Amino acid sequence: MATERQSKSWSIHTRSEIIAKYQIMERIGSGAYADVYRGRRLSDDLTVALKEIHDYQSAFREIEALQMLQGSPNVVVLHEYFWREDEDAVIVLEYLTTDLSTVISNAAKEGIPLPVGEMKRWMIQILSGLDSCHRNMIVHRDLKPSNLLISDSGILKLADFGQARILTEHGFDAFEENPPPCENDSSNNESSLHVRCENQEQGSSHEEYIGVSDELKTKRSVDDVDKDTNIPDGNTSCLATCTTSDMDNDPMRTSFSYEATEGEDRESGGFTSCVGTRWFRAPELLYGSINYGLEIDLWSLGCIFAELLTLKPLFPGTADIDQLSRIINVLGNLDERAWSDCSKLPDYGIISFSKVENPAGVEACLPNRSPDEVSLVKKLVCYDPARRATTMELLHDKYFIEEPLPVPVSELRVPLTRNTEDEDSVGGWQDYNDMGSDSDFDDFGPVNFTRTGTGFSIQFP
Numbered sequence: 001m002a003t004e005r006q007s008k009s010w011s012i013h014t015r016s017e018i019i020a021k022y023q024i025m026e027r028i029g030s031g032a033y034a035d036v037y038r039g040r041r042l043s044d045d046l047t048v049a050l051k052e053i054h055d056y057q058s059a060f061r062e063i064e065a066l067q068m069l070q071g072s073p074n075v076v077v078l079h080e081y082f083w084r085e086d087e088d089a090v091i092v093l094e095y096l097t098t099d100l101s102t103v104i105s106n107a108a109k110e111g112i113p114l115p116v117g118e119m120k121r122w123m124i125q126i127l128s129g130l131d132s133c134h135r136n137m138i139v140h141r142d143l144k145p146s147n148l149l150i151s152d153s154g155i156l157k158l159a160d161f162g163q164a165r166i167l168t169e170h171g172f173d174a175f176e177e178n179p180p181p182c183e184n185d186s187s188n189n190e191s192s193l194h195v196r197c198e199n200q201e202q203g204s205s206h207e208e209y210i211g212v213s214d215e216l217k218t219k220r221s222v223d224d225v226d227k228d229t230n231i232p233d234g235n236t237s238c239l240a241t242c243t244t245s246d247m248d249n250d251p252m253r254t255s256f257s258y259e260a261t262e263g264e265d266r267e268s269g270g271f272t273s274c275v276g277t278r279w280f281r282a283p284e285l286l287y288g289s290i291n292y293g294l295e296i297d298l299w300s301l302g303c304i305f306a307e308l309l310t311l312k313p314l315f316p317g318t319a320d321i322d323q324l325s326r327i328i329n330v331l332g333n334l335d336e337r338a339w340s341d342c343s344k345l346p347d348y349g350i351i352s353f354s355k356v357e358n359p360a361g362v363e364a365c366l367p368n369r370s371p372d373e374v375s376l377v378k379k380l381v382c383y384d385p386a387r388r389a390t391t392m393e394l395l396h397d398k399y400f401i402e403e404p405l406p407v408p409v410s411e412l413r414v415p416l417t418r419n420t421e422d423e424d425s426v427g428g429w430q431d432y433n434d435m436g437s438d439s440d441f442d443d444f445g446p447v448n449f450t451r452t453g454t455g456f457s458i459q460f461p
């Protein structure tokens, strides 16, 4: 697997259409689906980020969302992209030197809280970027500090749209609604496509873009057939675990079902609940919801705001059950008083926690912060998704017009580099990544299993 990733990631260096236009420099980052390189555009020496995406669906989602968000000042700029059959997609992005996780970890290392005026400016920029997404009905689904990139001049931009989806009234995005192209569709005859996103005629761009979309759709529908033969089409719940290896090792495997992240539940019109990074994942996702909306981003936003305020993650769960347990210890048990629809969550009846008599409350997680700051986080970190404040409501929150006022962007202290040294430390940023998590049941100690009419109920102490 590692060898495959490695050889794939080198393919960018051999792509003639790319090296004709860009000098590819060092690798600056690697995520679950992509390798990112610094590059230089030969025509004008502009520094860019070249993101080679190893997963066609992530590539499609990122391209689709970024095209829709062109012109949003707080969303990363997509300069152009390259798509070739049987090759990874390569997207060319504006280069951004650092990110919010570096801002937070630098301040944590210094042991000095972020000045309130700076914090407010970071928050406003995040809100503005997310507002652009939500106005376009794009749910990002993976908001976290390391996906909030920052330019030399302090402009913060939402990035990594590989898990983004466009919501429609039917729950599917345009990609889902379009039928796969016919076999003789001429737009699929192109073996190599290269699409520019800026300074070009709208018409030709759109046609080429649709061609790429069709190519991706065909490829995905073929791959989905393969997946369906391996993974039974279940309820798309990923309760208690989000990795296939966890499922394989789990003694309770038959009590819940699993769907790979790529396979959305088309039948029910829902999405997969296995999205985002655990620490920022909304409780409805942890309980297996597949009918969620923009509100899952608002929960993540609340966790990010809390982290800016305390320089520590709000809910650093080590597994999905531990994640839920931490949330419950703060907010109290999830019941119909907290959210009248909670019993409709797919895994609500399957998993239960002992009664938390005295939940700590959000204020206990934000020591020494002002009532306005606690109130801001509470507007987002609450069980009922409908009660979470929208980006527009938050942008008008009095917190941002009261002293100390947000500093101008030019006065923000911007780290000179991106911090990657924490990545190997225990409890560091690598914990944001779900891929290596162990079985939740092992992590959580003794549990009580009860046989029910529909399977098992799992009770955690």
Ligand SMILES: Nc1ncnc2c1ncn2[C@@H]1O[C@H](COP(=O)(O)OP(=O)(O)OP(=O)(O)O)[C@@H](O)[C@H]1O
Residues within 6 Å of the ligand: 028, 029, 030, 031, 032, 033, 034, 035, 036, 049, 051, 076, 093, 094, 095, 096, 097, 142, 146, 147, 149, 159, 160, 161, 162, 418
């Ligand atoms: N436009 C950019 N400018 C500079 N660096 C970038 C840019 N885009 C991404 N990076 C770097 O590359 C890393 C991986 O990129 P990204 O998060 O987009 O990939 P991914 O595979 O989707 O990641 P993840 O596993 O977090 O979902 C980022 O954490 C960041 O350090």
